[in-house]
């Protein structure tokens with residue numbers, strides 16, 4: 301049952317939980333105990349938290365809850381990629397998160413908003429419009445679900461990496477995302493190293509500046525075009541924060557921090573941004589920034605007005621930059637047999653009646669965002 305007047309402890313990081321327990325007349329260390337139960341052992345029933353007194357457990361049940369979005373559907377691809385569809389507003393909205401297993405790591409691609417405001421011209425999430433920000437609880441629930449799902453299947457390690465590359469712009473939901481990141485990295489929760497948590501942004505410059513001193517997470521920047529004229533068209537946010545400001549913010553993030561590096565993302569759109577001239581411009585732009593460049597072959601979806609660049613152009617582009625010392629990798633699409641290839645995270649919305657009907661029939665085509673990192 302949804303407990304409207306109870307506080308959902310899934311929204312609180314360690315500092316928040318300490319404050320909560322102190323407010324209840326308890327010692328702050330209860331926060332660590334609770335985090336271990338919920339996030340490490342996957343126990344969400346207060347009654348089972350046996351290192352807390354019966355009276356504390358009872359009072360927790362009275363005032364608090366641990367509330368997850370409902371799991372609507374899961375899909376598994378032949379290559380091991382999986383995705384989960386989660387209900388975040390009754391039956392009205394759903395979001396997706398995607399799991400990408402690789403030899404040495406297991407990456408979870410997480411959503412930060414229901415829909416997106418940015419309206420990038422090649423992105424299918426943009427076509428869904430924007431509904432709302434996710435809460436910290438809804439963000440961390442994606443990790444909880446995937447991680448404990450894997451452990452329950454007998455896997456030793458669970459999730460090792462998180463990328464905020466699902467639906468939405470994480471830096472436009474700054475506080476909720478940063479609180480969730482705290483929990484991902486907390487030793488009493490998922491204990492992921494900051495380097496293994498990546499925030500991907502289309503270039504919200506003021507929020508990038510806030511990140512500089514706040515955290516050490518890995519930063520990915522969706523560049524997609526090497527000049528303002530083209531980027532204005534592909535990533536309309538560029539009209540607000542043009543390339544010069546964006547590149548300056550990238551410098552601020554890495555300069556003076558030896559181990560920091562930016563990952564630039566560049567979607568390969570046939571005849572749009574994939575010429576050698578674009579590669580030349582791009583090289584000039586990012587030379588001197590400690591970085592890695594990911595070329596993402598465009599993944600088409602119904603109504604997309606772009607095509608993916610052909611292999612030859614992608615390779616020519618990659619080689620031009622690699623020859624000039626930029627670490628450049630072409631990403632491999634994963635999970636395409638469950639429509640989970642990169643860049644199509646669509647979820648499900650109330651107003652998309654065709655899709656929701658398909659879902660009820662179990663035939664639903666859902667997009668997913670997969671990156672082979």
Ligand code: SAH
Nearest residue numbers: 423465468469500501502522565598599643
């Ligand atoms: N808003 C954030 C995170 C979500 S998008 C951002 O812009 O970075 C994650 C990445 O997938 C971005 O680089 C985005 O541009 C890319 N992407 C979106 N649609 C795509 C598509 N159809 N094919 C390939 N990549 C896509």
